[in-house]
Amino acid sequence: MRVIKLREVQHILDAEVICGEDLLDNEVGSGFGCDLISDSLCFSRPNCLLITGLTNIQIVRVADMIEASAILFVRGKKPGQDIIQLAKDKQLPLLVTRRFLFESCGLLYRHGLHSS
Amino acid sequence: MEFSVCGMDFNRAGEAAAQIKKALQLVGMHMDTMRRAVIVAYEAELNIVIHARQGRLVAHIHPDRVELEAIDEGPGIPDIPRAMQEGYSTAPAHIRKMGFGAGMGLPNIKKSASQMRLTSEINVGTRLTATIINQTSGD
Numbered sequence: 001m002r003v004i005k006l007r008e009v010q011h012i013l014d015a016e017v018i019c020g021e022d023l024l025d026n027e028v029g030s031g032f033g034c035d036l037i038s039d040s041l042c043f044s045r046p047n048c049l050l051i052t053g054l055t056n057i058q059i060v061r062v063a064d065m066i067e068a069s070a071i072l073f074v075r076g077k078k079p080g081q082d083i084i085q086l087a088k089d090k091q092l093p094l095l096v097t098r099r100f101l102f103e104s105c106g107l108l109y110r111h112g113l114h115s116s
Numbered sequence: 117m118e119f120s121v122c123g124m125d126f127n128r129a130g131e132a133a134a135q136i137k138k139a140l141q142l143v144g145m146h147m148d149t150m151r152r153a154v155i156v157a158y159e160a161e162l163n164i165v166i167h168a169r170q171g172r173l174v175a176h177i178h179p180d181r182v183e184l185e186a187i188d189e190g191p192g193i194p195d196i197p198r199a200m201q202e203g204y205s206t207a208p209a210h211i212r213k214m215g216f217g218a219g220m221g222l223p224n225i226k227k228s229a230s231q232m233r234l235t236s237e238i239n240v241g242t243r244l245t246a247t248i249i250n251q252t253s254g255d
């Protein structure tokens with residue numbers, strides 16, 4: 001088990017950085033993949049990478065509350081401007097990858113990121 | 117602390133829980149207590165947003181506990197034991213698409229709270245009270 005930098009997450013998943021370009025040296029201690037708000041809130045841990053296909057504003061609010069290090073959106077889904085603005089206000093980096101949820105989690109796990 | 121919560125306002129939903137979390141951080145509440153209180157506050161707030169016309173979320177912070185109360189005006193809960201079952205939900209499809217409505221809100225509140233009380237009257241509203249005992253590190 002190891003922490004990895006967001007820059008490495010970006011590289012592994014060929015991800016686009018939507019906001020938080022200046023925070024890519026921040027580290028994530030674990031990953032949590034989920035498309036349910038309640039599960040994200042209850043089972044993820046501080047400093048995790050929240051990996052999801054949900055792009056509504058509530059995922060940013062939950063990420064902020066659980067003190068996630070960043071959100072990675074899968075399946076190429078990009079959030080709207082209001083969500084990006086809220087993430088900027090919260091200093092929460094947002095990344096998007098074209099890969100699916102399972103594939104994204106698998107690749108990150110293979111590179112040493114463990115479950116939250 | 118008291119917050120007004122408006123039904124179906126998903127843009128502001130979660131703001132009250134976030135404010136409660138900030139207050140808990142400021143008083144230096146134990147991490148696990150804060151985490152459990154935030155889960156209760158957020159789930160209770162979202163229940164009002166999803167199911168009710170309007171409501172209030174009230175938090176009382178004490179050194180040894182956090183008391184949360186969610187009072188709403190709405191359709192009420194016809195069958196509380198069923199509503200407490202994991203996976204049971206009455207949320208419509210468009211709410212589920214947002215990642216809600218998995219039927220875990222009330223069960224998560226029950227798991228996270230030290231004590232919980234739920235009363236409801238059909239076509240009037242629902243009142244939830246929950247207490248989270250501050251679990252200090254034991255020293």
